[in-house]
Amino acid sequence: MNETSHIAVTTPTSDADPFAPENLEHPEPLHQALRAAGPVVHLTRYDVHALARYEEVHAALVDWQTFQSAAGVGLANFRHEKPWRPPSLLLEADPPHHDAPRRVLRELLAPPALRRLRQSxxxxxxxxxxxxxxxDGTRFDAFEELAKAFPLRVFPDAVGLGTDGRDNLLPYGNMAFNAFGPRNELVEADAPRTAELSTWVGGQCTREALGEQGFGAAIWAAADRGDLTPEQAPLVVRSLLTAGVDTTVHGLAATLYAFATHPGEWQRLRERLELARVAFDEAVRWQSPVQTFFRTATTDVSVAGTVIPEGSKILMFLGAANRDPARWNNPDRFDLTRDSSGHVGFGMGIHQCVGQHVARLEAEALLTALARRIEHIELAGEPRRHLNNTLRSWAALPVRVRPTR
Structure with missing residues (x-):
């Protein structure tokens, strides 16, 4: 990508609504259409430019100077609209404001620092x-009893959250990720609880509410050292609670769905437990729990000959990029022999998910436990999606298993 060139192309247009229920439920047909239409597609319904091919999405993600996050990673443009909450210091900030919070979390959540959590x-x-x-635990809802239950048990403990009110975490995350889209029915459905959930989460981010040994206390300790300001500390804790639960829950559900529909891959995992992290990354590529994020052009920029004007919103389809056949062989298949490194399910560049190692560690623990105890897993009914403007979410994942003898 480069600044405005003198070569102009006719940009394809589409009146499709990526946030319509049918496209949130089954995004693949829209993704295929957008990739086929061209490297840039103008979505007339929202007057935004869409990127659905891997090459353009990856390039936009790593070019934070041209494709700004500080104007919001949703449809709302913070240059002209007031955010519904104080912006995230990780997702909705660029250098230099982004630097100190990310540095603190990167050190706190690095693989060596997480080793102490592995055994527990x-x-x-x-x-x-x-x-x-x-x-008779051979048939159950793998979403409720595994993918949701495990992260809600271990991650809040690691942050230092109290036990009361943890059932608010997923609704708050659902609300936050819905808010990145348009003000549609999904956002309206969240409205009655917005104040309540925001107040609860805000209360959990204070020094007094957090245990002395968790990630939250370490963030406040960084503020005491001067690595963060006291004003930044609760916002960094909030980022952990917003992005560290929903995405992992739905990533784990995607992995279990993948194994329930690809029995040969389940046997491959059982034979080689070290593939647990590989499986999680491949499932994140294959299902992309985070489907979309927006950026804002900081200058007139030419992308594959299309000039995107300064100040325009750009919608990046991470899920479409992760199934781009120009990047991946047989992309619609879940395949543990694939090298899925380079997928954009966790983003890319300076805004890449700082907690991805935590999610991988959770996945490794749960998948290892399951592979040791279960010979076979299959669907026992129709899975149900929970619609969200940004997330590829789940509501139910009924499975039938055969435990080891």
Whole structure:
């Protein structure tokens, strides 16, 4: 991508609504149409430019100077509209404001720092799987009893959250990710609880509400050292609570769905437990729990011959890029032999998900526990989606399993 060139092309247009229920439920046909239409498509309904091919999405993600996050990663343009909450210091900020919060979290959530959690999380995962399989536990909702239950148990503990009110975390995250889209029915459905959920989450980010040994306390300690300001600390804790739960929950559900529909890959995992993290990354590529994010052009910029004017919103289809056949062989298949590194399911560049190693560790623990106890997993009914403007979410994932003898 480069600044405005003198070569102009006719930009394809589409009146499709990416946030319509049918496209949120089944995004693949729209993704295919957008990729086929061209490297840039003008979405007339929202007057935004869409990028759905891997090359252009990847390039926009790493070019933070041209494709700005500070004007909001949703449809709302913070240059002209007041955010509904104080902007995220990670998602909705660019250097230099982005630097200190990211540096603190990067050190806090780096793989060496997470090693102390590995054994306790594995023990918790083993106990959870044993509980689910107790009695006639051969048929259950894998979303509710595994993908949702495990992160809601271990991650808030790691942050230092109290036990009361944890059921607010997913509704708050759902609301926050819905807010990146247009003000449609999904946003309106969240409105009655917006103040309540925002107040609760804000209360959990204070120094007094957090345990002394968790990630939250470490963030406040960074403020005490001067690595963050006291005003930044609660916003960094909030970022953990917003982005660290929903995306992992739905990523784990995607992985379990993948195995329930690809029995050969489940056997491959059982034979090689070290593939657990590979499986999670491949599922994130294949299902892309975060489907879209916006950027804003800081200058007139030419993308594949299309000039996107300064100040315009750009909608990046991460899910479409992750299934671009120009980048991936047989992209619609979940395949543990694939090298899925380079997928954009966690973003890319300086705004790449800083908590991805935490999500991988959670996935490793849960998948390892399951692979040791279950010979076979399959769907036991029709999975149900929970619609969200940004997330590829789940409501139910009924499965039938055959435990090891």
């Amino acid at each position: 999380w594995q023990t918790t995962a083993d106990e959870l799987v044993d509980t689910v399989l107790t009695g």
